[in-house]
Amino acid sequence: MDAILRLFPEHIKDAIKEKVKNRWYELQEIRFRLNQPIELIYDTKIEWINQIKPDSKDAIFVLNQLSEFSLYRMEDELREGYITIEGGHRVGLAGKVNTLGGIVKAIQHITFFNIRIAKQKLDVALPIIPYLYRKKYMSTLFVGPPQTGKTTLIRDIVRLIGSGWKNILPTKVAVIDERSEIGGSIKGIPQHNVGIRTDVMDACPKAEGMMMMIRSMSPDVLVVDEIGSEKDVQALMEATLAGVVVICSVHGQNLEEIKKRPSLQPLFEQAVFQRFVLLEKQEQPGFVKGIYDHNEMNILQKKRCSNDVVRSGSIHRYHNVDRI
Known part of the structure:
Protein backbone atom coordinates (compact mmCIF):
# COMPACT_ATOMS: atom_id res chain seq x y z
CA MET A 1 0.00 0.00 0.00
CA ASP A 2 3.05 2.27 -0.17
CA ALA A 3 1.89 3.72 -3.51
CA ILE A 4 -1.29 4.94 -1.80
CA LEU A 5 0.09 6.03 1.57
CA ARG A 6 2.77 8.20 -0.06
CA LEU A 7 -0.01 10.47 -1.37
CA PHE A 8 -0.85 11.77 2.10
CA PRO A 9 0.87 14.09 4.59
CA GLU A 10 2.49 12.28 7.48
CA HIS A 11 -0.30 12.91 10.04
CA ILE A 12 -2.99 11.61 7.67
CA LYS A 13 -0.83 8.67 6.59
CA ASP A 14 -0.35 7.63 10.23
CA ALA A 15 -4.07 7.95 10.97
CA ILE A 16 -5.02 5.78 7.97
CA LYS A 17 -2.43 3.12 8.87
CA GLU A 18 -3.68 3.02 12.44
CA LYS A 19 -7.33 2.76 11.41
CA VAL A 20 -6.89 0.19 8.64
CA LYS A 21 -4.12 -1.88 10.24
CA ASN A 22 -4.24 -5.39 8.73
CA ARG A 23 -7.49 -4.88 6.77
CA TRP A 24 -6.06 -3.54 3.54
CA TYR A 25 -7.41 -6.51 1.60
CA GLU A 26 -10.96 -5.41 2.56
CA LEU A 27 -10.48 -1.72 1.70
CA GLN A 28 -12.13 -0.49 -1.51
CA GLU A 29 -11.86 3.31 -1.34
CA ILE A 30 -10.40 6.20 0.64
CA ARG A 31 -12.56 9.33 0.32
CA PHE A 32 -10.65 12.53 1.04
CA ARG A 33 -12.79 15.69 1.15
CA LEU A 34 -11.72 19.17 2.19
CA ASN A 35 -12.88 20.07 5.72
CA GLN A 36 -14.63 16.72 6.17
CA PRO A 37 -13.67 13.50 8.01
CA ILE A 38 -11.82 10.91 5.94
CA GLU A 39 -14.08 8.10 4.77
CA LEU A 40 -12.87 4.50 4.49
CA ILE A 41 -15.05 2.17 2.42
CA TYR A 42 -14.54 -1.55 3.01
CA ASP A 43 -16.17 -4.53 1.32
CA THR A 44 -18.93 -4.71 3.91
CA LYS A 45 -18.89 -1.45 5.89
CA ILE A 46 -17.88 2.21 6.08
CA GLU A 47 -15.67 3.81 8.72
CA TRP A 48 -14.57 7.39 9.40
CA ILE A 49 -11.42 9.06 10.68
CA ASN A 50 -13.22 11.81 12.54
CA GLN A 51 -10.22 13.36 14.27
CA ILE A 52 -8.76 14.62 10.98
CA LYS A 53 -10.44 16.99 8.54
CA PRO A 54 -8.07 17.76 5.64
CA ASP A 55 -7.43 21.43 4.87
CA SER A 56 -6.23 23.16 1.69
CA LYS A 57 -2.58 22.48 2.53
CA ASP A 58 -3.32 18.77 2.74
CA ALA A 59 -5.11 18.88 -0.63
CA ILE A 60 -2.13 20.65 -2.22
CA PHE A 61 0.18 18.00 -0.77
CA VAL A 62 -1.89 15.21 -2.34
CA LEU A 63 -1.99 17.01 -5.70
CA ASN A 64 1.77 17.50 -5.66
CA GLN A 65 2.30 13.83 -4.92
CA LEU A 66 -0.07 12.82 -7.73
CA SER A 67 1.51 15.16 -10.27
CA GLU A 68 5.11 14.99 -9.06
CA PHE A 69 4.85 18.77 -8.61
CA SER A 70 3.73 19.45 -12.17
CA LEU A 71 -0.02 19.72 -12.78
CA TYR A 72 0.75 20.65 -16.39
CA ARG A 73 1.99 17.07 -16.95
CA MET A 74 -1.44 15.80 -15.93
CA GLU A 75 -3.52 18.08 -18.16
CA ASP A 76 -5.19 15.20 -20.03
CA GLU A 77 -5.87 13.24 -16.85
CA LEU A 78 -7.35 16.29 -15.12
CA ARG A 79 -9.71 16.74 -18.06
CA GLU A 80 -10.90 13.15 -17.62
CA GLY A 81 -11.32 13.54 -13.87
CA TYR A 82 -9.01 10.77 -12.66
CA ILE A 83 -5.36 9.75 -12.40
CA THR A 84 -3.97 6.21 -12.37
CA ILE A 85 -0.98 5.76 -10.07
CA GLU A 86 1.61 3.03 -9.60
CA GLY A 87 -0.04 -0.26 -8.70
CA GLY A 88 -3.05 0.45 -10.90
CA HIS A 89 -4.84 2.44 -8.19
CA ARG A 90 -7.15 5.13 -9.55
CA VAL A 91 -7.65 8.55 -7.97
CA GLY A 92 -10.90 10.29 -8.89
CA LEU A 93 -10.95 14.09 -8.68
CA ALA A 94 -13.71 16.65 -8.29
CA GLY A 95 -13.93 20.38 -7.71
CA LYS A 96 -14.53 23.47 -9.83
CA VAL A 97 -14.55 22.71 -13.55
CA ASN A 98 -13.01 25.04 -16.13
CA THR A 99 -14.86 24.91 -19.47
CA LEU A 100 -14.32 26.42 -22.90
CA GLY A 101 -17.16 26.39 -25.40
CA GLY A 102 -19.05 23.89 -23.27
CA ILE A 103 -16.11 21.45 -23.22
CA VAL A 104 -14.31 20.57 -20.00
CA LYS A 105 -10.72 21.86 -20.15
CA ALA A 106 -9.63 20.97 -16.63
CA ILE A 107 -10.71 20.63 -13.02
CA GLN A 108 -9.59 23.59 -10.94
CA HIS A 109 -9.63 23.97 -7.15
CA ILE A 110 -9.61 20.21 -6.64
CA THR A 111 -11.12 19.57 -3.22
CA PHE A 112 -12.50 16.02 -3.48
CA PHE A 113 -10.39 12.87 -3.94
CA ASN A 114 -11.51 9.26 -4.27
CA ILE A 115 -8.64 6.78 -4.04
CA ARG A 116 -9.94 3.49 -5.44
CA ILE A 117 -7.83 0.56 -4.30
CA ALA A 118 -6.90 -1.75 -7.18
CA LYS A 119 -6.88 -5.33 -5.93
CA GLN A 120 -6.38 -8.05 -8.47
CA LYS A 121 -8.24 -11.15 -7.36
CA LEU A 122 -6.65 -14.04 -9.16
CA ASP A 123 -9.00 -16.86 -10.21
CA VAL A 124 -12.09 -14.86 -9.26
CA ALA A 125 -13.45 -15.66 -12.74
CA LEU A 126 -12.46 -19.33 -12.74
CA PRO A 127 -15.99 -20.56 -11.85
CA ILE A 128 -17.46 -18.37 -14.62
CA ILE A 129 -15.16 -18.86 -17.60
CA PRO A 130 -16.28 -22.43 -18.48
CA TYR A 131 -19.71 -20.98 -19.28
CA LEU A 132 -18.11 -18.60 -21.79
CA TYR A 133 -16.28 -21.30 -23.73
CA ARG A 134 -17.70 -23.92 -26.12
CA LYS A 135 -14.82 -25.07 -28.37
CA LYS A 136 -14.08 -21.33 -28.62
CA TYR A 137 -14.84 -18.24 -26.56
CA MET A 138 -18.24 -16.63 -26.97
CA SER A 139 -19.02 -12.92 -27.11
CA THR A 140 -20.15 -11.96 -23.61
CA LEU A 141 -21.78 -8.97 -21.94
CA PHE A 142 -21.39 -8.43 -18.19
CA VAL A 143 -24.37 -6.53 -16.73
CA GLY A 144 -24.60 -5.05 -13.24
CA PRO A 145 -25.02 -1.89 -11.16
CA PRO A 146 -21.91 0.05 -10.02
CA GLN A 147 -19.61 -1.72 -7.55
CA THR A 148 -20.78 -5.23 -8.37
CA GLY A 149 -17.36 -6.43 -9.48
CA LYS A 150 -17.69 -6.13 -13.27
CA THR A 151 -14.18 -4.80 -13.81
CA THR A 152 -12.62 -7.25 -11.33
CA LEU A 153 -14.22 -10.19 -13.13
CA ILE A 154 -13.32 -8.91 -16.59
CA ARG A 155 -9.72 -8.33 -15.51
CA ASP A 156 -9.43 -11.95 -14.44
CA ILE A 157 -11.26 -13.17 -17.57
CA VAL A 158 -8.58 -11.32 -19.59
CA ARG A 159 -5.80 -13.00 -17.61
CA LEU A 160 -7.32 -16.47 -17.93
CA ILE A 161 -7.92 -16.16 -21.67
CA GLY A 162 -4.48 -14.66 -22.25
CA GLU A 178 -9.89 3.65 -21.81
CA ARG A 179 -9.85 4.42 -18.09
CA SER A 180 -6.80 2.32 -17.17
CA GLU A 181 -8.90 0.12 -14.89
CA ILE A 182 -8.36 -3.32 -16.40
CA GLY A 183 -4.57 -3.26 -16.74
CA GLY A 184 -3.89 -0.29 -14.46
CA SER A 185 -1.08 0.69 -16.82
CA ILE A 186 1.64 3.19 -15.99
CA LYS A 187 3.51 4.51 -19.04
CA GLY A 188 1.94 1.72 -21.09
CA ILE A 189 2.99 -1.09 -18.75
CA PRO A 190 0.10 -2.99 -17.08
CA GLN A 191 0.43 -3.11 -13.30
CA HIS A 192 -1.93 -6.10 -13.13
CA ASN A 193 -1.33 -9.57 -14.50
CA VAL A 194 -3.34 -9.54 -17.75
CA GLY A 195 -1.93 -12.72 -19.31
CA ILE A 196 0.99 -13.69 -21.53
CA ARG A 197 -0.87 -13.26 -24.85
CA THR A 198 -2.63 -10.02 -23.95
CA ASP A 199 -1.98 -6.63 -25.58
CA VAL A 200 -3.30 -3.44 -23.98
CA MET A 201 -4.19 -0.10 -25.59
CA ASP A 202 -4.22 2.20 -22.58
CA ALA A 203 -6.13 5.48 -22.14
CA CYS A 204 -7.61 5.24 -25.63
CA PRO A 205 -11.27 5.91 -26.49
CA LYS A 206 -13.02 2.58 -26.91
CA ALA A 207 -14.41 2.98 -30.42
CA GLU A 208 -11.12 4.16 -31.93
CA GLY A 209 -9.10 1.68 -29.89
CA MET A 210 -11.10 -1.33 -31.03
CA MET A 211 -10.48 -0.55 -34.70
CA MET A 212 -6.81 0.19 -34.06
CA MET A 213 -6.26 -3.11 -32.24
CA ILE A 214 -8.06 -5.16 -34.89
CA ARG A 215 -5.85 -3.64 -37.59
CA SER A 216 -2.59 -3.78 -35.69
CA MET A 217 -2.72 -6.74 -33.28
CA SER A 218 -5.08 -9.27 -34.96
CA PRO A 219 -6.74 -10.38 -31.72
CA ASP A 220 -9.00 -13.40 -31.31
CA VAL A 221 -10.76 -11.78 -28.35
CA LEU A 222 -11.39 -8.05 -27.85
CA VAL A 223 -12.16 -6.73 -24.36
CA VAL A 224 -13.54 -3.32 -23.33
CA ASP A 225 -15.13 -2.06 -20.13
CA GLU A 226 -18.38 -0.13 -19.72
CA ILE A 227 -19.78 0.43 -23.19
CA GLY A 228 -22.67 2.81 -23.78
CA SER A 229 -22.32 5.23 -26.67
CA GLU A 230 -23.47 4.65 -30.24
CA LYS A 231 -19.83 4.79 -31.35
CA ASP A 232 -18.94 2.00 -28.91
CA VAL A 233 -21.79 -0.13 -30.21
CA GLN A 234 -20.89 0.45 -33.86
CA ALA A 235 -17.27 -0.51 -33.19
CA LEU A 236 -18.34 -3.67 -31.35
CA MET A 237 -20.51 -4.70 -34.28
CA GLU A 238 -17.67 -4.04 -36.72
CA ALA A 239 -15.40 -6.21 -34.58
CA THR A 240 -17.82 -9.15 -34.61
CA LEU A 241 -18.20 -8.84 -38.38
CA ALA A 242 -14.41 -9.14 -38.55
CA GLY A 243 -14.68 -12.47 -36.73
CA VAL A 244 -13.45 -11.21 -33.36
CA VAL A 245 -15.04 -12.33 -30.08
CA VAL A 246 -15.98 -9.35 -27.89
CA ILE A 247 -16.24 -9.25 -24.09
CA CYS A 248 -17.49 -6.08 -22.42
CA SER A 249 -19.60 -4.69 -19.59
CA VAL A 250 -22.46 -2.26 -19.14
CA HIS A 251 -24.17 -0.63 -16.17
CA GLY A 252 -27.66 -1.98 -15.61
CA GLN A 253 -29.95 -3.89 -13.30
CA ASN A 254 -31.09 -6.55 -15.77
CA LEU A 255 -31.38 -7.44 -19.45
CA GLU A 256 -34.82 -5.89 -19.78
CA GLU A 257 -33.47 -2.53 -18.67
CA ILE A 258 -30.47 -2.39 -21.02
CA LYS A 259 -32.51 -3.63 -24.00
CA LYS A 260 -34.59 -0.45 -23.71
CA ARG A 261 -31.57 1.80 -24.28
CA PRO A 262 -31.60 3.10 -27.86
CA SER A 263 -27.82 2.99 -28.20
CA LEU A 264 -27.65 -0.70 -27.18
CA GLN A 265 -30.61 -2.00 -29.18
CA PRO A 266 -28.54 -2.86 -32.32
CA LEU A 267 -26.48 -5.31 -30.25
CA PHE A 268 -29.63 -7.28 -29.44
CA GLU A 269 -31.13 -6.92 -32.90
CA GLN A 270 -27.96 -8.40 -34.42
CA ALA A 271 -27.58 -11.03 -31.65
CA VAL A 272 -23.98 -9.98 -31.01
CA PHE A 273 -23.71 -11.75 -27.63
CA GLN A 274 -23.99 -15.46 -26.93
CA ARG A 275 -23.58 -15.04 -23.18
CA PHE A 276 -24.87 -12.53 -20.60
CA VAL A 277 -23.46 -12.50 -17.06
CA LEU A 278 -25.74 -10.70 -14.60
CA LEU A 279 -24.20 -9.40 -11.38
CA GLU A 280 -26.13 -8.39 -8.30
CA LYS A 281 -25.20 -6.08 -5.46
CA GLN A 282 -24.72 -8.05 -2.26
CA GLU A 283 -22.60 -7.53 0.85
CA GLN A 284 -19.52 -8.21 -1.27
CA PRO A 285 -18.96 -7.55 -4.99
CA GLY A 286 -18.83 -10.43 -7.45
CA PHE A 287 -22.22 -12.05 -6.81
CA VAL A 288 -23.32 -13.73 -10.06
CA LYS A 289 -27.10 -13.72 -10.27
CA GLY A 290 -27.22 -15.67 -13.52
CA ILE A 291 -25.45 -16.54 -16.77
CA TYR A 292 -27.75 -16.45 -19.79
CA ASP A 293 -27.35 -17.89 -23.28
CA HIS A 294 -28.30 -16.24 -26.58
CA ASN A 295 -31.93 -17.23 -25.97
CA GLU A 296 -31.76 -15.45 -22.59
CA MET A 297 -32.17 -18.74 -20.71
CA ASN A 298 -30.32 -18.95 -17.42
CA ILE A 299 -27.87 -21.77 -17.98
CA LEU A 300 -26.89 -21.78 -14.31
CA GLN A 301 -30.26 -23.36 -13.55
CA LYS A 302 -29.41 -26.34 -15.73
CA LYS A 303 -26.60 -27.53 -13.48
CA ARG A 304 -28.57 -29.87 -11.23
CA CYS A 305 -25.69 -31.48 -9.41
CA SER A 306 -24.90 -28.43 -7.28
CA ASN A 307 -26.73 -25.70 -5.44
CA ASP A 308 -23.94 -23.16 -5.16
CA VAL A 309 -23.48 -19.47 -5.82
CA VAL A 310 -20.53 -18.07 -7.71
CA ARG A 311 -19.14 -15.25 -5.62
CA SER A 312 -15.79 -13.49 -5.46
CA GLY A 313 -13.86 -16.30 -7.11
CA SER A 314 -15.00 -19.09 -4.83
CA ILE A 315 -18.09 -21.26 -4.53
CA HIS A 316 -20.40 -20.62 -1.59
CA ARG A 317 -23.11 -23.21 -0.93
CA TYR A 318 -26.77 -22.21 -0.81
CA HIS A 319 -29.99 -24.21 -1.07
CA ASN A 320 -31.73 -22.19 -3.78
CA VAL A 321 -32.51 -24.51 -6.70
CA ASP A 322 -32.16 -21.66 -9.19
CA ARG A 323 -28.55 -20.87 -8.28
CA ILE A 324 -25.23 -22.65 -8.46
Missing part, protein backbone atom coordinates in the same frame (compact mmCIF):
# COMPACT_ATOMS: atom_id res chain seq x y z
CA SER A 163 -2.61 -17.25 -20.17
CA GLY A 164 -4.89 -20.26 -20.54
CA TRP A 165 -6.73 -22.26 -17.90
CA LYS A 166 -6.99 -25.97 -17.18
CA ASN A 167 -6.38 -27.58 -20.60
CA ILE A 168 -7.38 -24.51 -22.64
CA LEU A 169 -4.40 -22.92 -24.42
CA PRO A 170 -3.63 -19.18 -24.23
CA THR A 171 -5.50 -17.03 -26.76
CA LYS A 172 -4.61 -13.63 -28.24
CA VAL A 173 -6.46 -10.88 -26.35
CA ALA A 174 -6.63 -7.15 -27.08
CA VAL A 175 -7.77 -4.85 -24.28
CA ILE A 176 -8.91 -1.29 -24.91
CA ASP A 177 -8.45 0.15 -21.44
